[in-house]
Amino acid sequence: MEHRTLGQQGLVVGAVGYGAMGTTFAYGPGDDTESIAAIRRAHELGVTHFDTAELYGWGTGERLLGTALAPIRDEVTIATKFGFTPETFAPNSQLDHIREVVDASLVNLGTDSIDLLYQHVHDPAVPIEDVVGVMQEYVQAGKVRYLGLSNTDEDSIRRANAVHPISVLQTEYSIFSRESEDLFPVVDELGIGLVAYSPLARGFLSGSVGPRSSYAQDDIRQFLDWWTPGHYEANTAVVAGLTELADAKGISLSQLALAWILAQREDIVPIPGSRNPGRVAENVAAAEITFTEDELARIDALGHGVRGKRAG
Template identity: 45%
Template sequence: MKTRTLGQSDLQTSAIGLGLMGMSELYGKADDRESIRTIHRALELDVTLLDTADCYGNGHNEELLGRALQGRREQAVVASKFAVGPNFQGVNGRPEYVRAAIDRSLSRLNMDHIDLYYYHRIDPEVPIEETVGAMAELVRVGKVRYIGLSEASADQIRRAHAVHPITALQTEYSLWSREVEADILPTVSELGITFVAYSPLSRGFLSGAVRTFEDFDASDYRRMLPRFQGDNFGRNLELADRVKEIAAEKHCTPSQLAIAWTLEQGALPIPGTKRVSYLEENAGAVHIELTPQDLRRIEEAMPREAVQGERY
């Protein structure tokens, strides 16, 4: 696996990470044993950047990662997040909350530090300088090595970066979700912040594996997202099938093509899976080379305004 250095830090990670969220909730039934096998296989493949958050499964995801990394902590770059409340309800960026949240996360993870700690959603009630100031204190005492933000605006990124260097910004980015191209990508590029692309497969849709709304089980979170509802589903499926055709010509899978596209944009993708087979497939995207002609064809096949429905 290729590696890269995050932001202006000395933190080295794999060029493709692994998102752990689905190992606890949202995308159908998960099995802890297969999830742990997937994390171990990631380390074998040198997929070192492992992405979790305190709210995923209300703590289950961090506990699972802690168990998986027993005796292997040094092989991984652990990224976690705080601010979003249980069951994805509420946001809290108050300094006292930051100080309590890190201790809860470290205890669940069963480790003494987190490599990259993200502010998950920005609390509109708290000036970002205060929250990032509290995060900087965590760096000083050694509980956190580097700081990141998630879904922050360009202005928030600048204000935060003025308080303490921001190493990574994590926001949704894929062939289907290109909103960040307007002002977020230029801002992070100017400031030397790594852009981490979450949901690079558009929550699995770009893999081509999802064919009908009923493929999502009754509790699947995707049933609540506008892109998968009503007529949007069929129209978006046509777009996903175009990606499938180009992938076939490139002798790769649609997922690999979608991930390779994000790499080509300079992003660090963290595709999510709870299965060894998908992990292995997705890691293979580092070997896919996209020529300028391929990129033009992909752009024509999936123009950014063609996608139907909002991302949330």
């Protein structure tokens, strides 16, 4: 698989990464054995970058990913994130809380060093300079290698980067969700790489989307605006158009969605999530797909029909 450079501090990863959120959070109950097989299949196929967070099961997700990657720890990079309060899901980047969470992440992941540590979400109650100051302590102690931000704004990115170089901005980005293009100028200026989360629009761009009634009660799609009645029908029409394009090219809808992201910039890495080894293989194969300018323009035009806000 092609490798991509994220930021200017030396982080290099396979062009398609793996997002482990769904193994323990957001998409209903999973099967740990199958999830571990999916993670290991990703690695066998050339994926080197694996993404998790404290939030994804309050340690459970990190432990599952750590177990899956233990035999191949030296061949991969692991990203995790801090920044929420378990009881309320409210942003929490209080400095002592960061230290507690990062110390626990190291234990949960079974590693001496986290390759990429993100602040998961902007916390208006704590100056970003102080947050990055604590993150930097971990770099200086050799317990974190690179720093990232997620779900934040231009001002915070600039202020954070002035304290310590930020290697990656992780932001929601897909054919369905293009709002973060507003941040492309600042990441270009500062030399920050991009990780695209929810690149399959939480499964809407996967070819197996269903209405809200087809998902478990605790599935996040019960609450997402793309699934709101009215939006759902408009969005399935967009998907039908994209599927026609994919069929004509002999690729799957998921592959079209991921290859479209890879085609937008040289320094972007999508992290699709799947708990199934076969679907992981399908997604990873997107790294080999390229488009003509005409195909990209047709995808963009179809994308204008998307209705509903991203989850944020």
